[in-house]
Amino acid sequence: MRGVTMSESGTGQWAIEVDGLVKSFGGRQGDRLALDGLTMRVPHRGVHGFLGPNGAGKSTTIRGLVGLVRANAGTMRILGRPVPQQLPEIIGQVGAIVERPRFFNEFDGRKNLRLLAASIGQPAHRVDAVLEHVGLTERARDPYAHYSLGMRQRLAVAATLLKDPQVLIFDEPTNGLDPSGIREMRQTMRALADQGRAVLVSSHLIGELEQVVDSVTVIRAGRAVAEGPLAEVLGGRLSGSWVRVTDPDRAAAVLRKHGWAVAVRPRGLEVTGDLPPVAITRQLAAHDLWVEELHPIRTSLEERFLELTSTPEPFVTGPWRSV
Template identity: 50%
Template sequence: MSELVIETSDLRKVYRSGLRRHAALDGLDLAVPRGGVHGFLGPNGAGKTTALRLLLGLARPTGGEMRLLDVEVPDRLPEVLGRVGAVVEAPHFVPTLSGRKNLALLARTVGAPRGAVESALDQVGLERRDRTSYAAYSGGMRQRLAIASALLKDPDLLILDEPTNGLDPAGIRSIRDLVRNLGDAGVTVLLSSHILAEVQQVCHSVSIVGRGRLLASGPVQDLLGDTVSRTRLTVSDPRAAQHFLETAGHAVTRQGADLVVQGHGDPAQLTRLLADRGLYVSELTEVRPTLESFFLGLTGRRDEPGTAEAAS
């Protein structure tokens, strides 16, 4: 059994409009390990949704190779689709039917086993609202039902494209907890999202793409490292402390009454340096690298990554 659930090599997708050509994917090499939650990140137009559509047979690649659960796709896609659940395009539910009845219709369509509806409702936490009509569901509940529909086949791999898009903070948290629980239960989840703080909380590993190519991939902790990137200090005389630290070769900026220091090793050294000058630190906070800062540094984008993709 392969340790990779998704593998692409030199994957390409070119869209043509008249004489114009747009490469949504330009040689994407992607490797998603088995187990846990894997984040799939990229700025607006990076090609994330395009890649997911190609993997699921919703579009044809221009070139390259793809494997899902160690099966070559799209040529052998029917062999593996029964083991893959996905929410890439919004499923169509009947508004007047309850969540349970909507799932029951889908279960018959996909040939899901007996008990699949009950299991899916339980997994997404809708077992107490299963008889409520879909029209009365909140945005978060609709997303949960969409994920439940993808779980009917008891998949080995679950692909989710922006599952928290348009949700309020409570809805985002509920989907985050659901995704984490699914990963802990043994389902490999590929999570495409632009909310980097959420991804950092739930994902074991990530792949970051830009301009249709892979920029970085690996366990989140390995990418970010354990080093402290900055230290925030509250000190008795910030002006004097800033002058002394800058003289000592540190990069220092003011944040209100606090100082933020870069370019140092052990943060404790800062307190000793200042104490030797009679400047005493009352509070010290280590600011470690975040997935957002790593992402922005890697992609060179200062705007927040978008929620939709052009031509993807």
């Protein structure tokens, strides 16, 4: 009942809030800064991607959130509670896959989950519910040793759901999965978010998550470089348009007269620049030139992600929608 009666202020404005997190690891060559003042906001509802290249600090952050790594400075809150200090009070509402969970090879999926349920005081009937949730019911009687990587990953997700948590934290759950395994993982995350949960999922590959994340934090060298709704943060910038038009040569001349860069190509005119499509169609129509097709050319999410994570640039943010 507690989850139902807790007011919004009681759970915090965000499902997860990280402020100024600093973590250094000592090494032979001195200290290495894994987190350099990381700030992150994860909404209560939806799938939030935590994206950054290898070594950017994703796992260190996630390990910090679940109390496996102690930060040098900064604060973290989950559902409004400071962690790790108050982690015991909210641990029942948080499910996490931080490293590859250890299941028993010789036991089947169901028995593995039953053991786990018993160890965390959850009733056995939850096991069948979570197996169903991740689509493993039919293979629940197979030994874990016979599970594919994708099935193992789904069993790991099922394990996090035993407590019916409000917040889910998955560190690179798609790592090593084939395209169908990745798609299944995306569908599972989507379903969890659609039930009103917060899902924080990390990846170094934007392509694996772009279809499922609602919002993102992009991290580079231990700092957030962008955060907000996916379209605002990684939304492709307009870089030009392909235009198929009745008389391409005359159309090119008209557009060039306005100082626009135009190349005539077999598939149409390539107009370079961030001209709004309406400016092109209006100009051509004014000269009795009729547009048959127009495709805005946008930089891909992947290009944008690479830009953000390879060259230092000012923090980018999009307005947070209330979700």
